[in-house]
Amino acid sequence: MNALQFDNLQIENQPVNIPLPDGISLTIKREDRNHPFVSGNKLRKLKYNIAQAQKEGKNTLLTFGGAYSNHIAATAAAGHLVGLKTIGVIRGEELNGKICVNFTLNFAKKCGMDFYFVTREAYRQKHTPEFQESLYKRYGSDIYIAPEGGTNTLAVKGCEEILTPEDAAFDVICTAVGTGGTISGLINSSANHQKVIGFPALKGEFLSEVIKQYTTKTNWELIHDYHFGGYAKVSDELVRFLNDFNKITRIPLDPIYVGKMIFAIFALAKERYFAPNTKILAIHTGGLQGIEGFNNSQIKKQKIILNYDDKI
Structure with missing residues (x-):
């Protein structure tokens, strides 16, 4: 088990140096760095x-x-x-x-x-x-x-360990949502004053019922407006956003899950969804191994690609 560095993980919380309105701050928990191959x-x-x-x-x-x-x-x-x-x-x-x-x-x-x-x-x-x-x-x-x-009960238990006591300083926890296990763990370990927001990568309302199987807490919400048409669907606007974000922050984001979440956070901040001075912690759940395959698919479609120098 030691080979996977399961114990005593030291995960960096990296502030994003892009201004958001109303004093809102965004920090990204770099779970993508928790292991070179079994990451996030x-x-x-x-x-x-x-x-x-x-x-x-x-x-x-x-x-x-x-x-x-x-x-x-x-x-x-x-x-x-x-x-x-x-x-x-x-x-x-x-x-x-x-x-x-x-x-x-x-x-x-x-x-x-x-x-x-x-x-x-x-x-x-x-x-x-x-x-x-x-x-x-x-x-x-x-x-x-x-x-x-x-995602199962044991997976949710593992995801409950993502948040640390120091993360209680944040007001909002954000995560991308696929099968519901990660957000369930985050909800279970969140502080009472925190709100957990999930951004599903799939169409459909079924995820709420899945999450309710793993948590009894109610301090969470799913926002379904940023899946870009469905699972694995993207737009030129999203890819350009991710390239620009990476140039400024040097943080690579996958376009299927985490990238859509970060795009959504910026869009919602501009719409004044968050209260002034909200401190947001977004979870980087990895997924970077898929970028090469994504770019190959984009090239075949004659679409723009992700230009990351440090994608892995």
Whole structure:
């Protein structure tokens, strides 16, 4: 477990040196720097799941994701570091046999991950007892199954450790939201005077019900206006914003989750959503491994790319 630096993480809170109106200040918690390969909220989500797998004597981590999944890459790297085999159930069959052309899957393969490519129709059944039983039949009883995105009770427990006592100085905690585990942990560990705001990367209102499964606190809100059309969708305006933000701050942001959150914070500040002198702490949950794949996709579409000198 020491290989993943799970204990005594020292994460920098980096002030953003871009003025916001009404005395509002923005600080970014650099969770993207908590590990070189299993970074951001993925390390937090995997911490107790790996411990549980080891406690149960399992020798293989099995999880789910798309071809560009941060969770797939992080699980592969974590398994390699702690000596567990890893299997990724991948949505879509189009990259079967073509792993080398995909940065995320190529990285995961180099970490020792094996892949099981399934149709999108089959992938939608991944949570059912029938599908999971088929996985045990295929791979045996030594697999430990972690859900897509890594979110479960153990993942939420890990994400509760993101905030430190010193972070009580902030009024608002902001995070991007994918499967709901990170924000649930942040809500549970937030101080009573703090508000936690989540910015979903997906369309739909279902996330509120997911979060309520993991917390009883009510000091939180989801703002659904900044997904840019849906998961993995971007605009030229967003990419230009991220490039400009990086030039000024030297903080690289992924365009799928964290980048949209930071864009949203600036937009909301201009709209006077936040009270004057609000101190905002935004959580950088990582996701930088996906930038190469994103840029390759943008080039094919003849769109502008992210120009980061220090993206990893």
